Amino acid sequence: MNRQAFDRSSLLFHCDDVAVDWLWIFNIVTGRTAYHATAAVGTSFAGATPLLFMLAFSSGSSSLTGVEAISNAVPNFKKPKAKNAAATLGIMALILGLFFGGITFMSYWFGVIPTAHVTVLSQIGEMAFGHGLLFYVFQVSTAMILAVAVNTGFSAFPQLAYNLAKDKFMPHIYLDKGDRLSYSNGIMSLAIGAVLLVIIFNGSTERLIPLYAIGVFVPFTLSQSGMIKHWLSHREGHWQGKIAINFVGATISAILVVSLMVLHFGSVWPYFIIMPILIKLFLKINQHYRLVAKQLRIISEQPVKRHAYTGSTVIVMVSNLTRVTAEAVDYAKSIGDLVIAMHVSFDSHPEKEHKLSEEFKKNSRIFVMLIFTLHIVRLLNQQYAL
Numbered sequence: 001m002n003r004q005a006f007d008r009s010s011l012l013f014h015c016d017d018v019a020v021d022w023l024w025i026f027n028i029v030t031g032r033t034a035y036h037a038t039a040a041v042g043t044s045f046a047g048a049t050p051l052l053f054m055l056a057f058s059s060g061s062s063s064l065t066g067v068e069a070i071s072n073a074v075p076n077f078k079k080p081k082a083k084n085a086a087a088t089l090g091i092m093a094l095i096l097g098l099f100f101g102g103i104t105f106m107s108y109w110f111g112v113i114p115t116a117h118v119t120v121l122s123q124i125g126e127m128a129f130g131h132g133l134l135f136y137v138f139q140v141s142t143a144m145i146l147a148v149a150v151n152t153g154f155s156a157f158p159q160l161a162y163n164l165a166k167d168k169f170m171p172h173i174y175l176d177k178g179d180r181l182s183y184s185n186g187i188m189s190l191a192i193g194a195v196l197l198v199i200i201f202n203g204s205t206e207r208l209i210p211l212y213a214i215g216v217f218v219p220f221t222l223s224q225s226g227m228i229k230h231w232l233s234h235r236e237g238h239w240q241g242k243i244a245i246n247f248v249g250a251t252i253s254a255i256l257v258v259s260l261m262v263l264h265f266g267s268v269w270p271y272f273i274i275m276p277i278l279i280k281l282f283l284k285i286n287q288h289y290r291l292v293a294k295q296l297r298i299i300s301e302q303p304v305k306r307h308a309y310t311g312s313t314v315i316v317m318v319s320n321l322t323r324v325t326a327e328a329v330d331y332a333k334s335i336g337d338l339v340i341a342m343h344v345s346f347d348s349h350p351e352k353e354h355k356l357s358e359e360f361k362k363n364s365r366i367f368v369m370l371i372f373t374l375h376i377v378r379l380l381n382q383q384y385a386l
Contacts, residue, residue, distance in 0.1 A: 054259040054262065054263060057255070057256065057259055069152045069153075069155065069156035070085055070088055070089050070092070071085070071089075073085075073155070073156060073159055075159070076159070103120070103121065103124065106124050107120050107124065110124070110127060112124060121142060122139065122142075125138040125139065125142075153190060153194075154187055154190060154191075157186055157187075157189075157190045158174070158182065158183035158184075158185075158186030158187055158190070159183070159186075160186075161174040161183065161185075161186040161189070162174055162175060162183055162186065164282070167286075168285065168286050168289040168290070169282040169283075169285055169286050170282065170285060171285065173185050174186050174189075197211075206267075207266075207267040208267075210260055210264035210267040210268050211267050211268050211270065211271060213256070213260060214257060214260045214261070214264075214268045214271050215271055217253045217256045217257050217260070218253075218257055218271075218275075220249070220250075220253040221250055221253040221254045221257055224246045224247075224249040224250035224253060225246075225250045227242075227246040228243055228246045228247060228250065231243045231246065310337075311336070311337030311338065312335065312336045312337060312338075313336055313337070313338045313339075313340065314332040314333075314335060314336030314338070314339050314340070315339075315340045315342055316328050316329055316332050316339065316340070316341050316342065317342055317343075318341045318342065318343050319343065320352075320355075325341075329341060
């Protein structure tokens with residue numbers, strides 16, 4: 001996504017959200033807007049509070065997803081990379097806390113109830129601006145920031161795939177950059193996966209968001225637990241405080257995972273099938289690369305077998321005898337001892353094949369091959385013992 005579009009959409013949404021927050025804070029403080037309690041729905045029952053808290057906690061935590069993009073993109077920051085990434089993460093956490101807290105408070109104060117077709121944010125904007133121009137600007141800016149949020153995955157996943165490929169847990173094609181100097185293989189893989197998820201889940205965000213959330217918070221739990229192990233192994237300055245922070249993070253993330261499993265199991269169960277398969281696949285890929293490296297490694301105790309090459313073989317792909325083909329064959333004869341003019345054909349054309357053979361018979365060093373297989377190298381090895 002264009003950087004200017006990203007900056008402008010983010011700035012527009014932030015300005016709109018801040019305007020809504022300050023407008024209602026001013027109205028509440030000055031007494032222009034009264035408190036509207038949410039109407040009670042249904043009947044109450046004992047023990048509902050912990051369940052409701054877990055439900056709200058697990059649902060609200062989905063707003064935290066996306067912060068992992070900063071940790072994945074640390075190599076892209078300017079030096080000092082770790083310090084700049086930490087500052088960016090802190091600023092993002094502050095903005096998220098203020099906006100999320102403001103929207104939650106206004107929803108509570110005005111008794112806004114989510115509906116199937118109108119979001120809470122849209123209802124708050126309508127109450128603040130009515131149906132005037134500012135309301136539609138607010139809606140458009142919300143749509144634009146959601147489009148930017150989608151781009152987060154397409155910028156973070158290719159970098160993550162690159163890191164995994166560099167450690168030999170994913171194919172090395174994810175190390176290659178495309179024409180636009182981006183990891184296009186990672187982008188295409190993510191796009192295909194996203195399309196499949198939308199088709200499988202029928203585009204239902206109520207089912208996709210919990211699946212995405214558990215896909216984020218399971219790694220959060222593992223990474224925070226891994227950092228605890230790291231500080232216990234490397235007891236460097238202020239390691240006790242760092243362990244405490246990581247312990248709190250691991251605990252909160254684990255609680256979220258359990259909450260999602262209990263309250264949204266119908267949406268998150270595919271994760272526990274797909275992830276073990278992917279992990280097994282990553283380990284197999286790593287095992288393959290290690291095996292290849294072992295086979296290619298030069299062992300000092302064993303002498304390297306050297307081959308005595310007496311000449312070189314040059315293969316020229318030909319279609320028919322033209323001036324270009326003749327010049328290519330002449331050049332091949334100047335650099336090789338054996339020149340093979342190879343004609344690849346998958347359909348039988350006896351007249352063309354006979355004519356081609358007659359044209360190349362004038363030079364005994366030229367051979368013509370009519371093959372009907374893609375295994376060209378294997379066929380050459382069998383035919384000429386190359």
